[in-house]
Structure formats: structure tokens, C-alpha cells
Amino acid sequence: MRVxxxxxxxVQGVGFRPTVYKIAKKLNLKGYVLNSSxxxxxEIEGENKDKFLDELKKNLPPLARIDSIESEILDFVGFKDFVIKESQNTQKTTSISPDIAVCDDCLKEMYDKNDRRYLYPFINCTNCGPRYTIIENIPYDRKNTSMKKFKMCKFCEIEYNDPLNRRYHAQPISCYDCGPKLDVKRKDDSGKWKSLNFDDEIHKxxxxxxxxxxGKNVAIKGLGGFHLVCDATNEEAVGNLRERKRRPSKPFAMMFKNLDMIKDYCDITDKDVALITSKEKPIVLVKKKKDLKGIAxxxxxxxxxxxxxxLHYLxxxxxxxxxxxxxxNISDEPIIRDSDELIEKLSNxxxxxxxxDRDIVNACDDSVVQAVGDEYITMRCARGYAPLMENDKSENEKSYGKLNILAVGANQKNTISLAFKDKFILSPHIGDLGTLGSIEYFQRTIETFRRLYEFEEDVIICDKHPYYESTKWALSQDKKIFQVQHHYAHALxxxxxxNLKGEYLCFIFDGxxxxxDGTIWGGEVFIANRNDYKRIHHIKPFKLIGGEKAVKNPANxxxxxxDEELAKNYPNYKIAKALNNASFPLTSSMGRMFDMVAFLSGMIEKNEWEGxxxxxxxxYYNPEINEKIELKIEKEIDFRPVLNFAAANRGEFERVSSVFINTLVDLIEKIAKIYDLPVIVGGGVxxxxxxxxxxxxxxxxxxxxKIPINDGGVSVGQAAWGIWNLK
Incomplete structure (x- = not known):
């Protein structure tokens, strides 16, 4: 019989078929393997066919991940050999691998003087290199990527067609003779950008x-877009970059040569090290040890x-x-992916x-993660992690097999999610939808995912906020629309x-x-399940004086x-009290509570940047300070005692910070004891x-x-609601 x-x-573009080929040969099996969409x-025949799956699972390529295996017993046909067949196109549901950092094998070859790719800045194999950023369509074959314009030389072609070679069907395969080339550009005295001539790549x-x-500011093209680069230890260069980019104080990320160099400047934990050195190579938030002026x-x-x-290593x-x-990029716009746009927007x-000259088809920013003890959270899901594909984990007859769902997320840290058949896909980070460029990128990402998966949504799920650009876009489409409350989406x-079922006590704190009820929420306690939620506690609403401007200027x-006596100590006392009688939106935002505590205690005059x-x-939190404020637990929880404490102890940053955090933890714990339900926490706070x-x-x-804990996860919650509630 045949299986x-x-x-x-x-399972595509990650060396999966060569692995199958090697195992089949080892077990003397006959048949074939092929990529389909x-x-x-x-298909296999032979005496050892029952051993095949165990061998495959034990020998998976580093980047491969099996989500599902369907098997079928068929009649014996008498295959003569085991072969790798050409790809077939069917309905597109297979996963697209994220871009992965260069692997150790490629680095070893790159620094081998006897290797033909010695010091080659585009070296890659099936275990590393660009994937999502170069793909135009699937199956993931060279003709469907931006590498199609580079005709392989005979040596690369031999490697590409050898199932036993590490570069078998590595679509970005190339070398000095047939691959992309670096190009150094500088601006001449007339302001025109011109390419400079060099003998070889390494001299560039x-x-x-x-x-x-x-001390110059340079732009370097990476996997998913350009980086702006300067010497992080050169205060003048960093200040120059800030001034030119009009980014006065928001922290800059830094790339280090190796882990030892990071340890010179940072105190890092074992979990930090694991994240920093992982194959995804994300940006990791870590504790400072040595201060570099102008960086953070x-x-x-x-x-x-x-x-x-x-290229980074070289x-x-x-x-x-x-x-x-x-x-x-220009602040709040997507990362720039080609030099024409770079020159147009950032020439100064x-x-x-x-x-x-290897085109970036799909822009993709760097991922950002943070260790939390032995765990971690994702703040930006992008290069290395996204597109993130999951199989449906529900047990309700593949619940969304009949509906194609597009969830379009929030306005800040936007992502989109797709659900179809038994698949779920989260897009890479798109960003804040506050500019025309970012809105265009949002729409382009939707079109990209529609094209890649031949996907046409039956329903669109969006936020309830009428002024979110994602919501406005959804309501402009001729589709069935469902709206899911923002904080419930975080819980979902x-x-x-x-894969949680049943009821949960959900603390969702954000900005x-x-x-x-038409007000702005943000300090919410729900009892929620997959189908519904009940708002049981929240911060007592207060006026968002100044509307959106209050996000940056919390003073009034x-x-x-x-309290009146404390308020009189602030120069804006009279105007703040007067404005409090005016008509402003109400909010229960925990994010604004953080802003007000920071302002009243004197840590900030205004929010120079988000967070x-x-x-x-x-x-300033000091674990030695155990003091806290006992807040009264009612449906509307009054946080004014915390604000009064911050004002009364202005200048005592450690005490204010510690008491505030301790009060929050104590409040969460006490509410949790009342309801005796398993707890979910979420939201940007x-x-x-x-x-x-x-x-x-x-x-x-x-x-x-792995799903962003902030608004980057909202599209996931929206899609989950559709999966569990739309039949």
C-alpha cells in the first residue's frame, strides 16, 4: 500500500523537502515530495514507511514547524525511486516563513578564505535569510520573489538543484557572480545623490x-527596510541625528558587535541573553549599566x-x-524600503x-521584546516572528471553515489578522495610523495578504472607535462588518x-x-469568556482636559x-480648575493615571514620547519600599488618593513610584480574591x-x-471573536 x-x-523555504528526501533515501522508501500552496x-511506499513520521519529527530543519499532518492510505502503484517534484498551485494556506538572521553555517563560510562566498554580504541558505520581505506570491519559489531578476550562475544552480545541499531551493541563493550588489551613494555639492565606484563589495x-x-549619519538597507545609523558613543553624531530627524528625546535602539559588547553597557539576565541571541535577533529592552548621552x-x-x-557582521x-x-522613517510612518523614497523623505x-539592488517587496520593521522573569512579552511583532501563523486550537469542528475573516486592529501599533479554513495569520507590525503614509501601508498590507493567500474576506471585524482609521476603512468596504470593544479584544x-475556555477575571489597562457607553475606557476589570463580557470595575471616570492633547500634556x-490645597502649589491651578467645568470627554484610562502620577510628582512636565x-x-521603583494606599473597591474605583499622594510627595520619585505600583498590585490582588476566577492581564500598561x-x-x-500585549494584539482578539462567534 501507499501512504x-x-x-x-x-514547511516551505526552510529545507523541509530535502530533509524528507534524505529520510526517504535512508529508509529505502519510494515516492515523492512536493510543495503545494x-x-x-x-507519498511513500516501502517496508519502512511506518518509521517515516518518527524520523521526520526527530530531524526537522531548524526553521520548520509542523502544525498539522493529514494521512491517507492509497493503493500501491510501484514507485521506482524517491524524487522531489515541482511545486503545485492549489488554494493557498501554507505558512510564509518570517525573515531569519544569518545562520552559523553561513557565517563560517563567509569568513572562510577558501570559500567562494568569502566576505559575501548576501550569503544565505535554507536555514536563514530573507523570506517574507522578498516574496510576491506563494508557493515560495524564486520566480515569485524579488530574486527572480538575478539569474543563477552555474555553481549556484548546481547547489540549488542538489537535494543534499544546504542551499537546495534556497530562493535567495546567490554569489558574487550572480547576486545583488551593494551601492554606496553620497550627496554632491549640488544636492544630487550619486553612486560611488569601488573595486569590490568589502571596500564599500x-x-x-x-x-x-x-561621525556621519548613514542609511543602511537591511532585510525589511533601511536603518539610520551613527556612532552611538559619539554624542555629537547622536545629537545631529536627533536634530535632523526631529526626534528630540525618544530612545534609539542600538546594535552591538557581540554579546560581550552588550555586557559592557548593560546588565543582562539569562533570559535577556536567550532573547538577544535567539535566531530571530529581536530588539530586547534591557537594564542600563553605562550611560551613553543622547541614546535613552x-x-x-x-x-x-x-x-x-x-552585511551587519561585515x-x-x-x-x-x-x-x-x-x-x-518620518516619525510615525512605516519603515522606508527603497532608496528613492529614502532620498525623497530623509535626504536632509x-x-x-x-x-x-535586491528589492524589498514587503517592508518589515525590527521586533521588540522584553524579558519578564523567565517569561517574555512582545511589544512589536515583526522581523523574525511575523507573519505569525497559528492553527485553530478550538475543538468546535474547525469553527471558521466557512468564513474568511479579516480583522483590522486598532489605530495605534496596528496589525491585521486573517482567519480562514483552520488557519490564523497575524501580520507584521504596521504602526500608528496617524499619517497618510501609514494608512497607505495599512491598505497595502491588506492587499499583500489577500494576494498571498488568494484571500477574500466574507466579514471584516474592527474596533468600535468611530475615528480609528482602521474602523473608517472597514466601514467603507462593501462587506458584512462586526465591531468588537477594544478592551474585550485584548482579553480575547x-x-x-x-486556548482558554470558560470565564476569566480580566484586568485590561491601557491608554x-x-x-x-461612548466614553474613553482604559482602566477596566471584566468577567469575560469567548462570547461575552461584563464590566465589573473601572477607574472612576475623569475629564480628559484638552482631549487628545492631554495625552502629551497631562498637567491640567x-x-x-x-485636592484644592495641593492644587494651589501648581502654576496652572486656576486654568485647570476652570477647564474642569468645561465640556471634555470622560475617561477611565490607566495610562493617563500613570501620566498624572509622573507629572504631579515632578518626574515630567509633559510626555515627550509615548511610554x-x-x-x-x-x-524609580524601589522594592524596599512596601508602602501602599488602600483604595476602596467599588464599581467605580476612585484613584484621587493616589494622585493626592503624588502631589503631596512631589520630588520624592522613589516613594511615589513605589507606592503607586504597590497600590496597583494590591488592588489587582484584592479584586482577584473577591471573584476567585483565573486571571488575565493585558493592555499597554x-x-x-x-x-x-x-x-x-x-x-x-x-x-x-508572542502576540503583542499592547494594541498590536487587538486584531488577534477581533479575529478570535469571529472564530468563536460567527458560524
Missing amino acids: KYKINGI DGVII IKYIAKKIKE DKIDRYGVFLPYTP LFDFLDFPIVATSA VIDYILDN ATMFEH TGYGD MAVALI ISGLLIEK FQNKTLLTLVNKRLNPYFNK
Whole structure:
């Protein structure tokens, strides 16, 4: 008899078929393996066919992941050999692998003087290199990528067609003779950008390294877009980049040559090391040890990462200091992926460009993660992790087999999610939908995923906020629309990641979200399940004085809430009290509570960038201070005692921060004891490592890890609602 397998997951472009080929040969099996848009199809005959699956599972390629295996017993046909067949096109449901950092095998070859790819800046194999960023369509074959314009030389073609070679069907395969080339550009005296001529690739890299040493700002093309780069230890260069980019204080991420260099500047835990050195090579938020002026002033964290492309490694052969490596974009817009746009938008920011002619089809920013004890949370799911595909874990007859669901997420940290057949896909980070460029990128990402999966949605699920760009886009489509409350979507995202059923006590704390009563929610306690939720507690609503401007300027909002005698100590006292009688939207936002505590205590005058209040409160938290404020647990929880405490202890940053965090943890724990339900925590406030760590120790709650805990996870919750409630 013959056995046919259909295997789904991350099984294309990762060396899966060669592995199957080797195992079949080893077991003397006959048949074939092929890529289809439905997964990998395998048919085998032979005495050892019962051993095949065990051998496959034990020998999976590093980047492969099996999500499902379907088997079928068929009649014997008498195959003569085992072969790898050409790809077939069927309905597109297979996973697209994220881009992966260059592997150790390729690095070893790159530094081998006898290897034909010695110092080659685009070296890759089936275990590493670009995937999502170069793909135009699936199956993941070269003709469907931006590598199609590079005709393979005879040596690359031999490797590409050899099932026993590490580069068998590695679609970005190339070498000096047939692959992409670097291009150094500089601006001449007339303001025109021109390419410079060099003898070889390594001299181009050496030249750019020299300019970085000289304090210049350069743009370097990576896997998913350009980085803006300068010497992180050169205060003048960093200040110049900030001034030109008009980014006065928001922290810059830094790339380091190796782990030892990171340890020179940072205190890192074992979990930090595991994240930093993982195959995804994300940006990891870690504790400062040595201060670098202008990188992340005022806070005690750095965002650090290691080289992840061959080019990065070659660049650091000429540098012995960390570099700023921040996304090349105009603030709040998507990362720039081609040099024409770079020159158009950032010509006045940069002095030199290190470009290449391998087109980036799909932009993809760097991922950002943070260790929380032995766990971690994702703040930006992008390069290395996304597109993130999951199989439906529900047991309700493949619940969304009949509906194609498109969930379009929130307005900040936007992502989209797709659900179809028994598949779920989360897009890479799109960003804040506050500019025309970001809205265009949002729409382009939807079109990309429609094309890649031949997907046409039956329903669109969006947020309830009428002014979210994602909501406005959804309501403009001629489709069936469902709207899911923002904070409930956060809870659902956690339920989806952990496959939770039943009722949960959900603490969802963030900055903003449209409430069912038309006010702005953000400090919410729900009892929720997959189908419904009940709002049982929330912060007592207060006026968002100034509307959206209050997010950056919490002064009037804060002073209006505190006791009269304390308020008189602030110069804006009279205007704040007067404005409190005006008509402003009401909010229950925990994010704004953090802002007001930071302002009243004197840590900030205004929010210079999103998240600074929380990071400052975290910086000044002292675990030796056990003091807390006993808040009265009612449906509407009054936080004015906390604000009064912050104002009364202005200047005592450690005490205010510690009492505030301790009060929050105590409140969460006491509410949890009342309801005696398993706990979920979510929303952007729980990016606060100190808060999450303390709550985790006390209550062991469920929270999102690989799915963003902030608004980047909202589309997941929306899609989950559709999966569980639309039949």
C-alpha cells in the first residue's frame, strides 16, 4: 500500500523537502515530495514507511514547524525511486516563513578564505535569510520573489538543484557572480545623490564604516527596510541625528558587535541573553549599566540587538563600538524600503547611503521584546516572528471553515489578522495610523495578504472607535462588518494565544479605547469568556482636559483632580480648575493615571514620547519600599488618593513610584480574591516590567507573550471573536 501525507505549517523555504528526501533515501522508501500552496504533499511506499513520521519529527530543519499532518492510505502503484517534484498551485494556506538572521553555517563560510562566498554580504541558505520581505506570491519559489531578476550562475544552480545541499531551493541563493550588489551613494555639492565606484563589495562596507567613525549619519538597507545609523558613543553624531530627524528625546535602539559588547553597557539576565541571541535577533529592552548621552536619556533601559544580516557582521569588522540602528522613517510612518523614497523623505537627515539592488517587496520593521522573569512579552511583532501563523486550537469542528475573516486592529501599533479554513495569520507590525503614509501601508498590507493567500474576506471585524482609521476603512468596504470593544479584544487575544475556555477575571489597562457607553475606557476589570463580557470595575471616570492633547500634556487634567490645597502649589491651578467645568470627554484610562502620577510628582512636565511616564515610574521603583494606599473597591474605583499622594510627595520619585505600583498590585490582588476566577492581564500598561513581574508572582495570570500585549494584539482578539462567534 501507499501512504499520502499532507503536512502544513512552516514547511516551505526552510529545507523541509530535502530533509524528507534524505529520510526517504535512508529508509529505502519510494515516492515523492512536493510543495503545494496547500502545504507539503508526500507519498511513500516501502517496508519502512511506518518509521517515516518518527524520523521526520526527530530531524526537522531548524526553521520548520509542523502544525498539522493529514494521512491517507492509497493503493500501491510501484514507485521506482524517491524524487522531489515541482511545486503545485492549489488554494493557498501554507505558512510564509518570517525573515531569519544569518545562520552559523553561513557565517563560517563567509569568513572562510577558501570559500567562494568569502566576505559575501548576501550569503544565505535554507536555514536563514530573507523570506517574507522578498516574496510576491506563494508557493515560495524564486520566480515569485524579488530574486527572480538575478539569474543563477552555474555553481549556484548546481547547489540549488542538489537535494543534499544546504542551499537546495534556497530562493535567495546567490554569489558574487550572480547576486545583488551593494551601492554606496553620497550627496554632491549640488544636492544630487550619486553612486560611488569601488573595486569590490568589502571596500564599500569599509568606506561606510569609515564615515560612521567620522561621525556621519548613514542609511543602511537591511532585510525589511533601511536603518539610520551613527556612532552611538559619539554624542555629537547622536545629537545631529536627533536634530535632523526631529526626534528630540525618544530612545534609539542600538546594535552591538557581540554579546560581550552588550555586557559592557548593560546588565543582562539569562533570559535577556536567550532573547538577544535567539535566531530571530529581536530588539530586547534591557537594564542600563553605562550611560551613553543622547541614546535613552532619563530612563534606565536600552533597546539592544545583535547583527542579523551578513552585511551587519561585515560592517562590525571595521567598528569597535555600538551603533544607533533606528528605523528610517518620518516619525510615525512605516519603515522606508527603497532608496528613492529614502532620498525623497530623509535626504536632509543622512550623509551617505549603503543600498543594494535586491528589492524589498514587503517592508518589515525590527521586533521588540522584553524579558519578564523567565517569561517574555512582545511589544512589536515583526522581523523574525511575523507573519505569525497559528492553527485553530478550538475543538468546535474547525469553527471558521466557512468564513474568511479579516480583522483590522486598532489605530495605534496596528496589525491585521486573517482567519480562514483552520488557519490564523497575524501580520507584521504596521504602526500608528496617524499619517497618510501609514494608512497607505495599512491598505497595502491588506492587499499583500489577500494576494498571498488568494484571500477574500466574507466579514471584516474592527474596533468600535468611530475615528480609528482602521474602523473608517472597514466601514467603507462593501462587506458584512462586526465591531468588537477594544478592551474585550485584548482579553480575547490572551484567550486565543493560550486556548482558554470558560470565564476569566480580566484586568485590561491601557491608554485609550472606545467604551460601550461612548466614553474613553482604559482602566477596566471584566468577567469575560469567548462570547461575552461584563464590566465589573473601572477607574472612576475623569475629564480628559484638552482631549487628545492631554495625552502629551497631562498637567491640567492632573491638577483639576487633586485636592484644592495641593492644587494651589501648581502654576496652572486656576486654568485647570476652570477647564474642569468645561465640556471634555470622560475617561477611565490607566495610562493617563500613570501620566498624572509622573507629572504631579515632578518626574515630567509633559510626555515627550509615548511610554516615558511608565518607564520613569519603573526606573524609580524601589522594592524596599512596601508602602501602599488602600483604595476602596467599588464599581467605580476612585484613584484621587493616589494622585493626592503624588502631589503631596512631589520630588520624592522613589516613594511615589513605589507606592503607586504597590497600590496597583494590591488592588489587582484584592479584586482577584473577591471573584476567585483565573486571571488575565493585558493592555499597554502591562508592558511595565515591574508591574507585570509583581502581578505574575502574586497571581500567575495569563498574558500575551508572542502576540503583542499592547494594541498590536487587538486584531488577534477581533479575529478570535469571529472564530468563536460567527458560524
